[in-house]
Amino acid sequence: MGICRGLQHLHERRIFHLDLKPANVLLGPHLQPKIADFGSSRCIDNGQSKIFTSNYSGTLGYIPPEFINRQEVSFKSDIYNLGILMIRLLTGSNDNIIENVQILYQNFLLYILQQSYDLQSLTLQWHELLAVHCQQMRTCVEIAKQCIDQEPDNRPTIIEIICTLSKTETMLGKVAPLIYVEPRNDPECSIYQVCVLLCFNK
Numbered sequence: 001m002g003i004c005r006g007l008q009h010l011h012e013r014r015i016f017h018l019d020l021k022p023a024n025v026l027l028g029p030h031l032q033p034k035i036a037d038f039g040s041s042r043c044i045d046n047g048q049s050k051i052f053t054s055n056y057s058g059t060l061g062y063i064p065p066e067f068i069n070r071q072e073v074s075f076k077s078d079i080y081n082l083g084i085l086m087i088r089l090l091t092g093s094n095d096n097i098i099e100n101v102q103i104l105y106q107n108f109l110l111y112i113l114q115q116s117y118d119l120q121s122l123t124l125q126w127h128e129l130l131a132v133h134c135q136q137m138r139t140c141v142e143i144a145k146q147c148i149d150q151e152p153d154n155r156p157t158i159i160e161i162i163c164t165l166s167k168t169e170t171m172l173g174k175v176a177p178l179i180y181v182e183p184r185n186d187p188e189c190s191i192y193q194v195c196v197l198l199c200f201n202k
Contacts (some may be wrong), residue, residue: 001165002033007082008158010035011075016042018073020081021059022088042073050074050152065150076152082161083147086140136168 003025010017018040026034040058044051052071064080066072143164149155156164 001162003035003082003085004158004162004165006033006035007078008162010041011078011158014044014046014048016044016073016075017078017081018042018056019058019062020078021062021085025085050076064152066152072152074152075157076155079147079155079158079161080152082158083144083155086144086147090137090140090144139164139168 003020007017007020017035017038019037020035024035024037026036028034040056042051042053050072051074053073054071056067056071056073058067058081062081062084064073064077066074067077143156143161146154146156147161
């Protein structure tokens with residue numbers, strides 16, 4: 001949610017980040033995410049929602065299809081980046097997979113089918129705590145799938161994403177945390193450098 005709030009802050013100020021990825025999300029002293037590296041960013045005028053440019057050097061695997069096809073970037077380009085980032089967090093995909101978007105997309109669709117079955121069976125077997133987290137996982141999978149749609153107009157806005165995630169956060173507030181994140185002393189560590197411990201309450 002913190003990453004989405006940061007992206008909302010940028011979009012409200014008419015800024016495209018254009019290079020959102022795990023390495024560009026740093027964690028503060030209290031593990032709050034901070035979006036970094038604005039070397040590829042663009043600031044647009046009021047009334048504009050997209051621009052056409054050949055001067056854009058995004059990260060391989062995160063470059064949206066509309067730029068590849070017609071050199072177009074927009075707020076929805078950041079949403080595409082967010083979708084790829086979410087897939088990495090959900091599946092643990094490595095850089096070799098990320099570099100091939102088509103393989104990534106096929107693997108992700110397969111993952112969704114498998115994950116939907118696994119989460120459905122888990123929900124029946126475990127208590128309310130796990131059931132709530134399974135629902136949050138389903139929500140994140142659905143959001144990520146929408147974010148990487150090949151057509152920018154079909155992707156959700158950052159406000160729509162935040163509204164959807166807020167509903168699952170309300171559910172999570174009613175139960176104890178399932179995941180404990182061990183703090184790191186380094187305030188500049190990225191989200192991939194944090195030790196995550198699964199704590200199942202009995």
